[in-house]
Amino acid sequence: MSRGIAAKITGVAGYVPPKVVTNADLEKIVDTSDEWIRTRTGIHERHYAEPGVTSSFLGTEAAKKLLATKGISPDEIDLIVVATVTPDMLFPATACLIQDKIGANRAWGFDLSAACSGFAYALTVGAQFVGSGAHKKVLVIGSDVMTSILDFKDRATCVLFGDGAGAVLLEPTESPNEGIIDFSHDIDGSGGCNLYMPAGGSLHPASVETVEKRMHYVHQEGAQVFKYAVRRQAELACQMLERNGLSSRDLALVVPHQANLRIIRAMQERLGVDDSKVMVNIDRYGNTTAATIPLGLMEAVEQKRLRKGDLVMLVAVGAGYTAGAVLMRWAY
Ligand code: UT7
Numbered sequence: 001m002s003r004g005i006a007a008k009i010t011g012v013a014g015y016v017p018p019k020v021v022t023n024a025d026l027e028k029i030v031d032t033s034d035e036w037i038r039t040r041t042g043i044h045e046r047h048y049a050e051p052g053v054t055s056s057f058l059g060t061e062a063a064k065k066l067l068a069t070k071g072i073s074p075d076e077i078d079l080i081v082v083a084t085v086t087p088d089m090l091f092p093a094t095a096c097l098i099q100d101k102i103g104a105n106r107a108w109g110f111d112l113s114a115a116c117s118g119f120a121y122a123l124t125v126g127a128q129f130v131g132s133g134a135h136k137k138v139l140v141i142g143s144d145v146m147t148s149i150l151d152f153k154d155r156a157t158c159v160l161f162g163d164g165a166g167a168v169l170l171e172p173t174e175s176p177n178e179g180i181i182d183f184s185h186d187i188d189g190s191g192g193c194n195l196y197m198p199a200g201g202s203l204h205p206a207s208v209e210t211v212e213k214r215m216h217y218v219h220q221e222g223a224q225v226f227k228y229a230v231r232r233q234a235e236l237a238c239q240m241l242e243r244n245g246l247s248s249r250d251l252a253l254v255v256p257h258q259a260n261l262r263i264i265r266a267m268q269e270r271l272g273v274d275d276s277k278v279m280v281n282i283d284r285y286g287n288t289t290a291a292t293i294p295l296g297l298m299e300a301v302e303q304k305r306l307r308k309g310d311l312v313m314l315v316a317v318g319a320g321y322t323a324g325a326v327l328m329r330w331a332y
Contacts, residue, residue, distance in 0.1 A: 005131030007138075007170050008179030008331035009123075011070045014166040014298040015061035016047040016285065023159070030155040037159050042261020046162025046286030049145045054088040056097035058165035059143035062294075063102050066139070066167045074102045078135035080109030081126045083118025083142045083290035085319070086149055087111055090200075098141065107139075115195070116257050116318025117185070118142055118290035120326050123168070123314070124183040130170045131180075138170040142290030149197055151217035160259070161218070162286035166294020177309060178331035184240055184324065191228060191321035194221040229263045229317040234270035236325040237315050244327060248272040252310035252330070253300055257317065258282035258292040267315070279305070289318070306330045 022045045023034035037043055049058065059082060067074060082095040095109030114121040119142035126138040143165035150158045173179040198204055199215035210216060233256060241247060248271050256264050261282055268278050279296040288295060293314050300306045310330040317323045 004176060005127050005180050006173055007127035007130035008173040009168045009297070009328065010171045010332060011066050011169040012166065012294060012297045012301055013062050013066035013069055014164065014291070014295045015058055015065060016162070016164040016288075016295070017049040017053055017058065019048045019050060020045050021048050026159050029152055030158060032155045032159055040262070041160060042280070042282050043160065043286045044283045046284075047164060048147050049163040053145065055084045055086050055143040055145050055165070056088045056094045056101065058145065058163065059084075059094060059098045059141045059167065060101040062143065062165040062167040063098060063139055063141060066169055067102065070169060072137070074104040075106055076137050077104040077107045077139050079126065079129055079138045080104060080107050081122040081138065081140050082109065082111045083114060083122040084111060084144055085113060085115050085118070085289060086145045094143065104139070114318060114322040115320060116259060116287070116289050116292070117316040117320070117322035117324045118318065119166070119293045120314050120316045120324035121185060121322065122290075123170070123326055124185060124324065126170050127180050127183075130172050133172070136172060139167055140170060141165060141167045142294050144289035144291055146218070146287070146289055149216065149218050151214055153214070154217070156222055157218050157220050160287050162288050164285055164288035164291040164295055166291045166298055168294055168297065173331065178329045180326060180328045182240060182244055182327045184236055186323050188321040188323075191224070192319070194224040195219070195319035226260065226263060228321055229259060230266040230270075232317050232321070232323045233263070233267045233315045236323055237267070237271050237313055240313065240325045240327050246311065250311050251277055251313055252307070253277055253279060253305055254313045254315065255279040255293055255296040255300065256315050258285065258296065259287045308332055
């Protein structure tokens with residue numbers, strides 16, 4: 001069954017802050033080792049934003065690069081959807097800040113919170129507005145400054161994440177042979193307790209106590225998230241192919257969320273695709289949350305691993321739990 005929604009990605013760009021932090025650098029901060037991080041996660045280095053550099057800044061840089069590459073004016077953008085769990089502030093939305101910074105004077109927009117599945121969710125949401133005919137140019141951005149919520153006394157989480165942003169442009173298509181074919185998303189709120197930031201919301205507003213108890217940082221039960229991510233990503237990807245009458249042999253590239261190289265390899269084994277068909281860049285960026293998939297798409301384009309007509313699967317699991325897969329035929 002195909003549920004093509006007449007929207008295609010016509011451009012992709014990304015931005016990571018220049019500062020590179022290696023595993024050896026982290027050895028000086030927490031009780032860890034380059035060997036542990038590389039073998040348990042696949043991460044070699046990641047990029048960190050300097051203090052004051054925000055998700056809207058990274059997202060703006062990615063959006064500006066995208067507009068420049070496409071040669072389009074910011075006035076042409078109809079809608080900006082920003083996936084992030086590290087907004088500059090709880091409000092206004094990061095989308096408003098980016099809209100102002102790039103001068104997208106006609107656009108409306110909003111933020112979407114789905115953690116590591118955020119970009120896939122935002123892509124599906126943005127595509128609905130294009131597919132329905134409501135909009136012609138939608139910017140979908142994933143941007144996170146994870147270092148703003150990392151506890152550098154918790155070695156089990158602080159080594160995993162990095163900062164970055166990616167952006168894609170969605171435009172209409174009339175061809176059944178290009179663009180988004182199908183999407184599938186779900187949430188399982190029973191997993192919320194395994195990956196969360198306890199304070200800063202209405203449950204535990206910021207106080208001296210929340211700061212002293214280190215509640216404004218990422219808390220994770222890594223092993224629980226690991227197992228769920230492997231199982232659910234493989235299930236979603238397999239179901240997506242099956243219900244579209246396709247097999248893993250038809251896939252040109254899988255662009256999975258980059259949380260852990262072992263999660264990616266276990267997922268791809270269940271899906272039945274070899275390394276050549278899986279985009280991996282976690283070694284250089286770590287887990288940039290909403291930015292991993294657009295950064296993966298950007299590098300796949302740069303490395304000429306995507307050609308017009310190629311079948312591409314995006315797949316992610318994140319805090320919530322949130323999960324999603326998007327299937328498309330590459331359009332350029
Ligand atoms: O994007 C969605 C968000 N996150 C994820 O998908 C992450 C999912 N989880 C994971 O990637 C993995 O569970 C981790 C990388 C977080 C942890 O790997 P693991 O193989 O599940 O390790 P573990 O938590 O079972 O810990 C094994 C050992 C422990 O020591 P003991 O108790 O065996 O003595 C940890 O204390 O590794 C220790 N450890 C570390 N050692 C050195 C944990 N973190 C570190 C570290 N350096 N950074």
